[in-house]
Amino acid sequence: MKYNPVTPKIISELENIVGLKNVITRPEELYVYSRDSTIFEHSPDVVVIPKTAEQVSEILKLANREKIPVVPRGAGTSASGSPIPIMGGIVLDMSRNDKILEIDSHNLTVEVESGVVCDLLNEELAKHGFFFPPDPASSPACTIAGMVANNSAGNMAMKYGTTRDHVLWLEVVLPTGEIIQTGSTTIKSVSQFDLTRLMVGSEGQLGVITKVGLKLTPLPEHHATAFFIFKTVEDAAKAAVRVRSTMTTIPCMLEFLNETTTRAAFDYAGLEYPVGYTIILDFDGAKDTAEADLEAGFKLCEKENPIYKEKAKDAAHRTQLLTARKAALPALARLRPTTCMEDCTVQITKLPQAAKAIEEIPARLGAEDFMDLGNFGHIGDGNMHPTFCFDERIEEQRDVFFKGMDILYEDIILPLGGSVTGEHGIGLIRAKYIDREHGDASVKIMRGIKKLFDPNMILNPGKGKGG
């Protein structure tokens, strides 16, 4: 696909649509939009800050007519390269549309603009006794539309599902400029092919999400939490498998940190426990039930011989543990200049094998001198985040990192029947593995869907799912 440059005439048209102060062209400001949390980088030619779906529609009609790439962007916290405008063109900064439009506690729904930040939404919902369960580590910054575009998940997805399970309807501007509302404001509807969920996880390739309707979930009365430190990665993984495969109650959280991550996170949070492979186990619900479930889960984890085990004493202690867990990535970021977080899932029973093989990656690369490998994540649903810590400025290390990715996905995850992304998306970084995971016929259908929605391929082009 051949794209056209952003000319001064087009800048002027964009200024007419959104107003002078909502168009950014100074290079030092554009630079802010050139990266996400991956190592890829490319500046847009112009950043536009639309306020309404109608403005987005005008911008997309213009871009579609002139064949200019457009990349929608929330908070840019992506770990896949998806918001990076690798072909230049226009970035749509959707983060400034940050109004919570209506919390309807009678119909158990909330309507928000695209740029509402996850934690801020939950602060407001808590006042009404509700929450929006998806809880990525980036929740203090990431936007709801960004979460929809990536089908974000986080710590509680095992019990509460991913973003997909909470979206009722979307207002979406198609690449051709048409504004549609997918789904229904009612709790149930099957009157449409599921355009809502086609948009969920579409990584900004099929449309620009301008409003989101979500279901509300009642806040649980109580959380009961414990943590365990194991000597080996296999013991930790086996404890997780034991809890998931034996208990009929679904835990709220079943989280994992490998030894490298445990050490970094405990340092970061000032916690003084033995260092090893950590499992955090949490049940929620009515107080007695949650505590009884935790007791049962505790006994199961004990069978794998933890070197340390403790129930959270109170809410403050629990917060301390969960803060350490959520700080896994920033804690690892203190080890080396670059931190690249990967994302993979396997079936639960394959966790011990997968987790052990992941630990061995730096040795296989002969990279132990300059690379640390963190690993952590939502082990309860088979989702881990192997995290390569190195120095991207040194070309040799960069090459070794890409070799490490190939080992991770091609030698470990795909042969185990896993998926190359559980919650971060394909974007740029995992694009090369999608054919092998899904096969030609599926990829052809995905490309066809992309072309149907976006005949001129203007919306976030060059990324994995739609090409």
Add this chain to the structure above:
Amino acid sequence: MKYNPVTPKIISELENIVGLKNVITRPEELYVYSRDSTIFEHSPDVVVIPKTAEQVSEILKLANREKIPVVPRGAGTSASGSPIPIMGGIVLDMSRNDKILEIDSHNLTVEVESGVVCDLLNEELAKHGFFFPPDPASSPACTIAGMVANNSAGNMAMKYGTTRDHVLWLEVVLPTGEIIQTGSTTIKSVSQFDLTRLMVGSEGQLGVITKVGLKLTPLPEHHATAFFIFKTVEDAAKAAVRVRSTMTTIPCMLEFLNETTTRAAFDYAGLEYPVGYTIILDFDGAKDTAEADLEAGFKLCEKENPIYKEKAKDAAHRTQLLTARKAALPALARLRPTTCMEDCTVQITKLPQAAKAIEEIPARLGAEDFMDLGNFGHIGDGNMHPTFCFDERIEEQRDVFFKGMDILYEDIILPLGGSVTGEHGIGLIRAKYIDREHGDASVKIMRGIKKLFDPNMILNPGKGKGG
């Protein structure tokens, strides 16, 4: 779209693919495939019973080459006309592929062939402590692939979600004959545009589902159930709204039967309670919690002055009540020769207004002498099944029925912002309302998706979603 007839040569090719005994051409046998639970009727030219995805693929390649319509069919329990071969051609009877392939209680998944019957699956899963929550009234007969194609829901969807929320992956044969596997066998994956959920609710228009991978849900320890009879429809609806909008626990069931349905169902089940507008309320979970929740819900319902109220005394009493609820449709079927069950959803707060307006439909039609209107359903998520009881053989009554449908959807549901189907699908019967609910741009995209998957429009043509 012009289709070609099924010639003797094509019959012979079909016999080569699936074997002589799996091809049906005798008119009296074809007649069995000419109806579902709606009043529409059309026989196929031939019924084919494939055993494998490869056979389905061969059949679809043949049909695609020869431009012959193909309608996949599970148990034919649809309430939308979707399985009726209105253009003749081939019916694929998928109900005979009824093997449960693997219950994996460690990975919390089950793999089934398309034709496994819902209740039989649940019987097997119960042996392992699990269940598949979607629970349509047709569960003794309906097939899993049919439930996927319609996104079936039933009594427990409010708490446990619809079929969509339980499907991990699908094996699907595309209309062009390609076999794909959507999704992932892992619990979480975002490596694909959501082809799985695009297939869920696609009503046999985008592909033929040959295998289904489902998540397992732990069976709850206990159910606590009560029922209430109210004097007016508004009191009953207000009780439902009160429970949903006040309690932070999501009930397992919150069901409704209007007076006509209550009378018929109590007669049918031999229950002797006062007749009125019934609400059935059920909480599940740990025993103490469920009973405490029921007590709280009971008090809320009492505020709307029920004329009768009772908690289920034991499991047998509960089964009796739920059997009466599930028998709503067969019970209504005893009132008049024809029973046409509709399907609509509104926001919870709009239930009293919607339910009252629905009660008034026969009077508005001047049809009280020859038409009864049952209404029942999953009022907890705003989903009701107004059911027209009349005699389809009398043309005047048939015309009045279609006028009643228009009043229901065009005068009541759509002006309230509702959806014309919560769980039964569009099919034939609701096709005329889809434009008004979703607008031109959405319908155009749906048509485009249909054309992308099925360029020759051979798969279940002439139905609502894909045209």
